[in-house]
Amino acid sequence: MTRCPALLVAAPASGQGKTTVVAALARLHARQGRRVRVFKCGPDFLDPHWHQLASGTPVHSLDLWINGAEDCAARLHAAACDADLVLIEGVMGLFDGEPSAADLARHFGVPVLAVVDASAMAGTFGALAHGLRHYQPDLPWAGVLANRVAGERHAEMLQRGLREPADWLGALPRVALENAALLPERHLGLVAAHELPDALARLDAAADALAATPLGQMDLVELQRWAVDFPAPPDRLPVPPLLAGRTVAVARDAAFSFIYPANLDTLAQLGAQVRFFSPLAGDALPACDAVWLPGGYPELHAAQLAANRGLQDGLRAHLAADKPLWAECGGMLALFESLRLQDGSVQAMWGLLPGTAAMQARLASLGPRQLDLAGQMLRGHSFHYSTADCSAPVLVRSSRPGGADADGEPLFALGSLRASYFHAWFASNPVAVAQLLGGAA
Template sequence: MTGSASCPALLVAAPASGQGKTTVTAALARRYRDRGLRVRVFKCGPDFLDPMILERASGHPVRSLDLFMVGEDDCRRLLYEAACEADIILVEGVMGLFDGDPSAADIAARFGLPVLAVIDGSAMAQSFGAIVHGLATYRSDIALHGAIANRVGSARHAAMLEDSVRAPVRWLGAVERSADFALPERHLGLLIADEIAGLDERIAACARGLPAAVNDLPPPVTFTPGTDYAALPADLKGQRIAIARDACFAFIYPDNLAVLRELGADLHFFSPLAGDSLPDFDALWLPGGYPELHAEALANNGAFLDALRAHHERGKPILAECGGMMVCAQELETIDGQTHVMAGLLPGRTIMQSRLGGLGLQECPWPGGTLRGHGFHYSRIETDLAPFAQTRNPNGGRSEALFIRGSLRASYVHSYFRSNSAAAASLFRITE
């Protein structure tokens, strides 16, 4: 790929989590989409839940941007490809603008993205301007395009907030506080998009509630393709992979599916919760999700658990990530202390807890190579099985155990396959 492409773009950020970034980003996407514009949305950092909502708002799959997990070259390529076909690019940040390593600010600086600050103004007045000023001046390598006050109580309240904002940052207006705009949450964040009643109506209502100033598109950004990208080798040509996908097994990066297809795999999706039988395929992927919310249904699905055991006994590859690993343990204990029998491919049990069990970027040294990804879980595992290896957290945080038992590869980590496509392919070609 050569040349460059220009497209209006914004990185939607905030001073902290819980300010309403996802709601405002989704509303912007719907507002622009309803105007007939071609909208492409990205999400900074590792995330599954926000992208599902942003996909509903924009009508297009939402890819991840992360300088560690995805890598700068792939981030650059994804933005360039979006700029070649879009009228507006939106990137939702992660946590606060400067939080994490890498942070949303690092993405903005690396690719020249102007920043839109979304700030919950519900419990402040003139301090709003101080926060805007801090976001605008904390780093010299990013540009704050404007600010939106979220959850504002009245026109008078909005006027006080507006008066506090200093040039050159633009006041773009306020979004009123309304239950119609709220997106429900649980322990891992927002609900899965399909679980939110009236989601499209909520997004549409918030899109109508955005200030008129957002109708003016942000300035165009020039994107370059970066490194030339060779086609992936057909390492999985002819390989048939069954993938569990439903409310229990929902955490799947769209790009991971793209990588498997580029590697030549034939993908087949099935829903254990819907009673689908496990396809007699060459390999199986059990992604993460919410097995703790569906533990009783899983325990009562004897046909699925028996088929899972048979697949493992025949030495066919199984990749079990986070929630998928929980289903492969002998038991799952839910937060209310109830114990449910699972497949038993791993000795021991997983236990839900009210505090965070693990969070962070990770490098996973599997036998076929090292994959990058992340962990985010509220359960812990108790097992006598010795880990094959421990992951490496690039920020010095907690590592995660990697387990191998026969043809099963299991861990709490959600891997990003394009970080090492050969290593990803090896997980689906294991033979006893």
């Protein structure tokens, strides 16, 4: 049994400031020499970039369905063994989704810190806090932080509205950097931290603001009020080395950045040697047995990707040699013959997959998905703003948890190429991952 202070930071809805608060809290304690481990509730590639920069440690996702409770327990226990503070950022609103952030908090007994955007309210703040705390009576609770508060008088009105004064953990003013959003957004979510040269300065500004609140002034002794027991999980069977002796080339740059650290861990456990390459930097395909093209933002770099002729030739030769290529979401978009961008222009792409894709303003798909690969179920999710018209054969379609899905994402199969909008959580079934990448049966 390992005991460690832990908080799950949630909100009534998206856009309330959860990511800013988690990153600020992680940065504040890391600056003081404390070991902080951060997790993200649900599938997310973007918020974890900020949390990793703030904490200095890799950030994993926790989802009771995609990971499974046993995997979540193992990750939390390992973090608690190594940390002074564990932080979990919730997803959407506290009770949104199945499973929700509240389900995760209840399952592991992690107290909930509610972040509420109070910029346009006064007394109603207390009603929201009361509802969040008591909507499910068995919910572990830490308190509430008012975000985007106008000033001291506004903060006093908010605090007076609470029925339980001990819930008050402070007021955070609207934090901006040179009159710009502290953590800027675009169509898939936050701009990743590594894309902004002043990312650390942005986190420091948020941490400095948080340091003035009761929450920010707590030391390790005071944080013990939220200590949680994280028992050691049962021993699990080791991952079979089905990719031993094989090299997997992984695209990684601003166009292909949607990579879970846990997926790389799974490749290592399978025995694979991973070699990264950057299509944007003009890299050729390294010598390898299999290729993984992760998701990301190829639409923001389409012309630059199309100009990398050497990589296209390398991928063609790779496929001609019947070597596996797994492309997910943005990785798949790069393989099509063309991509229609948001402004209506059309960019020729790599032409390895027959068909076209088009960006759109509306979200095309969102939610957890599972993919049955010859009896091996791989879990993950989909999240994209594009649509695809592809003539390649469909090997199988993903489904929602618990059953069939008529609108499931197709898995296109063309020779040794496999491509889909489906984002895989490799740890959910390493055997299926090895199958995708040509490993031993």
